[in-house]
Amino acid sequence: MATLKALVVDDASFVRDLVKRTVRQRFPVIETTDAQNGRRAQSLMSRTAFDLVLCDWEMPEMSGLELLQWMRQQPQYQKVPFIMITSRGDKDHVIEAVKEGVSEYLGKPFSPEGLSKKIIKVMGSQLKNAMERGSKSMESPADAFKESATLLTQKREPAPEPVAQSSPKSASPLLAGNAAPASRAPARASLTLASVRFSDSTLKSVIKDINLTEVRVLAKRDQAFPGILDQAVVDIEIAEGQMARLNGYVHQLQAVDKRQDTEFVSVTIRFVDEDPKKLEDLSRFVARFRAGSR
Incomplete structure (x- = not known):
């Protein structure tokens, strides 16, 4: 055929x-x-x-x-x-x-x-x-x-003009608007921000944990969330002016609190990249992240 x-x-x-x-x-x-x-x-x-x-x-x-x-x-x-x-x-x-x-x-x-x-x-x-x-x-x-x-x-729509992606440090809904009480906010004093992109939305979040195979981020519930196994690209600033764009998929979604009205949701993204250069950059970032969270 x-x-x-x-x-x-x-x-x-x-x-x-x-x-x-x-x-x-x-x-x-x-x-x-x-x-x-x-x-x-x-x-x-x-x-x-x-x-x-x-x-x-x-x-x-x-x-x-x-x-x-x-x-x-x-x-x-x-x-x-x-x-x-x-x-x-x-x-x-x-x-x-x-x-x-x-x-x-x-x-x-x-x-x-x-x-x-x-x-x-x-x-x-x-x-x-x-x-x-x-x-x-x-x-x-x-x-x-x-x-x-x-x-x-179907009638074809004109292709949109490419728009430069901004650093995830530029804004974070987690830090704006009605802030969550300190007891329920992400625990790290110095937040590491990440943007998690999906096919039709972008999730602004903070990194809770990361290793060479996956990242767990926390995001406010008032955003659009993906489904399990949805494609994702995680944008992380691994050095001043240097962005890592890590490909993956949604492995887990979980409420941070055991309450129906929880303000934060935990999202785990499994990485799928096999590029040695990306893995090397990620390894250095993971080491710095863990050193900073002690």
Whole structure:
């Protein structure tokens, strides 16, 4: 049934699986192959012709930007759509990717709808024709074809202008408005702030505990909360002017107090990044955090 080929490139297997599942469910005519970094992707692309590349930016061995630069130098890939899917959404990085020939830019965490619309936008009639051929080859079109046909015929909204992300130190709902009583407020005298981004909201919070595999943050209940297993990107200032953007998913939600009217909720995010550089930066931050909490 599949007539088009897509390559999914990300060092986090959790993210690769999310992308592949979305593509498989929304576009049955696209067959997906995955790679854990740009070097592996380069090897696969040299042996197989792909119609679409969906790629992360920060990866070990070869970054997404380096893969894009190499790809645009290959005659067979000069016009193949390349979607950069990354937590690096600040304006400078968007501009840099555009200069190198990126087709579209999608920020993490993403929704299935957001990813689907980007794929439709960059593949255009090529995807539409493949979907029509796939639908006609079946006696009764499957739900996936019907859903994709609806997406293909929707009016496209203009893409929003990229907005530079601010440091999580700039504001915190935890520290503003009606402050919680001292007995129920986060215990650390010097708060370490974090922004936890989801596909449709951002949670302002303070870090309660962190290690190399997960972070536990506290957030006021009056914010929009995610669901279990939702994608997340945790923004932490690990050094002056240096941001870490850690990819993960929601592992646990728990009320801080055993009361229905508790003001604070504890959110545990499990990290999925496998980039050695990110893990090294995180390790240094964890050491400083633990030293400061003594």
